[in-house]
Amino acid sequence: MTSALDLDRFTFFGFLTRSGGERRRELDEITELRHTVVLYESPNRLADTLGELEQRGGGSRIAVVAREMTKQFEEVRRGTVSTLRAYYQDRHPRGEIVLMIGAAADVVVGEAEVRERVMALRASGASARDAAAQVAAELGVSKKLTYRLAMEKE
Numbered sequence: 551m552t553s554a555l556d557l558d559r560f561t562f563f564g565f566l567t568r569s570g571g572e573r574r575r576e577l578d579e580i581t582e583l584r585h586t587v588v589l590y591e592s593p594n595r596l597a598d599t600l601g602e603l604e605q606r607g608g609g610s611r612i613a614v615v616a617r618e619m620t621k622q623f624e625e626v627r628r629g630t631v632s633t634l635r636a637y638y639q640d641r642h643p644r645g646e647i648v649l650m651i652g653a654a655a656d657v658v659v660g661e662a663e664v665r666e667r668v669m670a671l672r673a674s675g676a677s678a679r680d681a682a683a684q685v686a687a688e689l690g691v692s693k694k695l696t697y698r699l700a701m702e703k704e
Contacts (some may be wrong), residue, residue, distance in 0.1 A: 553614040553650045554628070555586045563589040566599065580651060581606040582692060587651040593617075593643045600635035603651065607686035607693050609635075612652035618645040661699070664691055668699045 561583060567573040580587050581603060591599050596615065603609070609632035617625045623645070627634065631651065664685060671681035682697035689696075 553586075553616065553626070555612065555614060555650055555652045557586055560586040560588055563587060565590045565592075568595075577602050577606055578694070581608045581654070582694070583654060585653045589649050589651075591647045591649045593645065593647055596643060596647055596649070597635055597638040599649065600631055600638060603631050604635050605683065605687060607689075607691055607696075608651065608654070609687060611654060614650040614652075615643070616648040616650065617643050619648060621645075661695070664689060664696060665699045665702070668696055672700060 563576065563580070566576050566589060577599075580589075600613070603611075603613075609630060611631050613629065613631045613634050615627045615634055615638070617623075617627075625643075627637065629637070667685050667689065668681050671684060672678065676684070678697065678700035682693055682700045685691070685696045685700075686693040
């Protein structure tokens with residue numbers, strides 16, 4: 551309730567895997583989900599996790615960091631994934647943290663626009679991987695989509 555996010559449907563992840571391919575798959579799944587995501591995060595990894603979500607195109611999603619819920623020093627901070635990452639980059643929260651990420655909005659940007667931007671970056675010499683990552687972050691679309699478009703023949 552405190553999050554003000556739509557909780558009609560949500561996925562609870564618990565703690566994410568610390569590193570490796572499984573973590574990347576979990577983060578990709580979170581980025582793709584069209585409903586709210588709830589997870590626990592270590593105070594030491596919060597900024598990194600928000601940064602990884604941002605890199606996967608989730609920077610514009612609404613998120614909530616709830617710290618020390620139901621305790622004396624309860625704190626709730628709302629914003630986009632990008633603004634929260636910037637906030638926690640230089641601050642080191644303490645205590646138990648619940649990270650909630652709002653539903654991914656329907657893609658507002660058309661596939662033609664995404665394709666055009668990806669192809670422009672590829673034409674300027676960017677690798678498929680780099681072009682896909684940059685366009686996903688810029689336009690807030692799925693990295694999977696941008697990579698598929700980056701691999702198409704020109």
